[in-house]
Amino acid sequence: MAGFLSTYGFLIVSMVMGALLGLSLYLPLMTGQLSLASPGFYALGGYIAAILSTQVFKVSDGLYPIGLVLLEMSIAGVVSGVLGVLVGIPALRLRGIYLAIATIAFVEVLRVLSLNLDITGGAVGIFGIPQPFLTPIEYLWIVIPLLLMSMVLLYRLERIRLGRAFTAIREDELAAGAMGIDPTYYKVLAFTLGAILAGVVGAVSAHFLNTWNARQGTFDASIVYLTSVLIGGTRTFVGPVLGGMVFTALPEVLRAIADTAGLPLWLAQFLRDGRLIIFGLLIVLGTIFFPQGLVTPDLFKRRKDRKSQS
């Protein structure tokens, strides 16, 4: 067990963080809004944690206190939330494609800024971010409670007035407006909640990865997380959680398959280097054949029905 944890510790923590990022993309999707901003807030949260821990708190001896990590996570969450409102209001007054475009622009502006500012370390980034734990697997102490909390909140959210308002907007914004739901308010709320979550995850991730640079939050990253959410499922929070985990692990799985003996050389090479081609194909096929993703609410209902029958 100990050997397994030390070999796969990094991957396991990454998978949980992938699930959390999937959820941060899922929140705006609950109101039917395509946001590609999660990696932007993720990068922002990471920079906040990296700068605070290397330049402000400066704990030199021993392990970095977990309390300070939690403080950084809160600060990252608050800053991301405020920025989320500021970005969300202009973009979400409008319908359709505008949010996707505005969030792409937001991610690009952040990327250009982080590449050029001194405080973010320019193109090189920030190194030597202090570690609160001795081994990667111990990061589970932070990310598992975070994931459980988010899942419980979302489980409740999908069943109270707020969540129903989100769904109503997704199904028909005009009709929802006619029912007395203020679409802009709820869309900004959903978008901001996603932003906060992404910022908080970024703060943990900066410590976890030890270094942080402008490559963390790119357009590419947006698409990979979008894939995980869309294939996982956009109608229940279980979809993004499973999708985020599976797609974070997928490159490793593909590499493992490529290493099995007996595969033709071209296939092995394709599995190793063609990861993003496979992702792209999955996105296209997924949107055409499984527009609601693989994990749908019906799946749970059907199982319940079957149980009650037997």
Next chain:
Amino acid sequence: MDITLFVQQFLNGLSIGSIYAIFALGYTLIFSILGIINFAHGALFTLGAYFTYALMGEAFGLNGLLANAALPVKLPFALALILGSALAGLVGVAVERIAFRPLRRKRADSLLTVVSSLGVALVIVNLIQYLVGAENYTFPGNTYGNLPAAINFGTAEKPIPIRTVQVVIFGVSVVILTILTYFINRTKYGKAMKAVAEDPITASLLGINTDGFIVLTFFISSFLAGLAGTLVASSVSIPGPYFGIAFGLKGLAVIVLGGLGSIPGAVLGGVVIGLIEAFVPADYSAYKDAFAFGILFIMLLVRPQGLLGRRFVQKV
């Protein structure tokens, strides 16, 4: 800023802006007909540049599956440009068949189509990387034949040198824009295209083959993307398969500035952003790419329908 430098930057901005314009026109054509942004547009831009490069008989690098491969033909640049763009256009038609038509048949949410076009973009870009590697490809030095490297637009005492490439880019863009405007406003096919954009159902009742015109629109749009890609690449180089993505994102800023779905808007937006970027002070040139997106945000706040767009009223 003295007058020579001003004129020089102005002409350079006009040249870059004209490229933005023909590239953004491709987005606009598809948006006006389907109400969807084709996120594979940037990838087709890249693809066009690679096609032209290959058609000129240049060899590819050592990385990737096609290491050191080269076509046996060496076409002159003008011919390779047209053929390469046409090939990009054909790929655009394939993209429509694979990623757009199945969803249109199902009357799926337009958001899903956006996502599937993102998927296609991912496939194209990474396929390029897989086949020819991520290295920098420079067009041969004699791409523009025996033309001088720069043309003087000033006097002998006060020279205003402009790179020949920029002049060619501007010239080609103006020609393309003229042809396209004539095609859309004056010919039977162009008018039918406008009818499909206005109302596909009514257009089909009037005997217009809407699917056919959607395919035609994709061909023209992707042709423009390939053309823009080749021209930009011939001016600088092909810095790798991702170069169209950044350009594609900037194209979004152009069409939001001009107004989604407005053809004159795309041209105006392109020229405005080209000029603004040309006049970004040298001290801030690292932030140049952020300016276009800053403008995008301001536009969304102040005038979401864009400079020349129509106000969009949602009806039940």
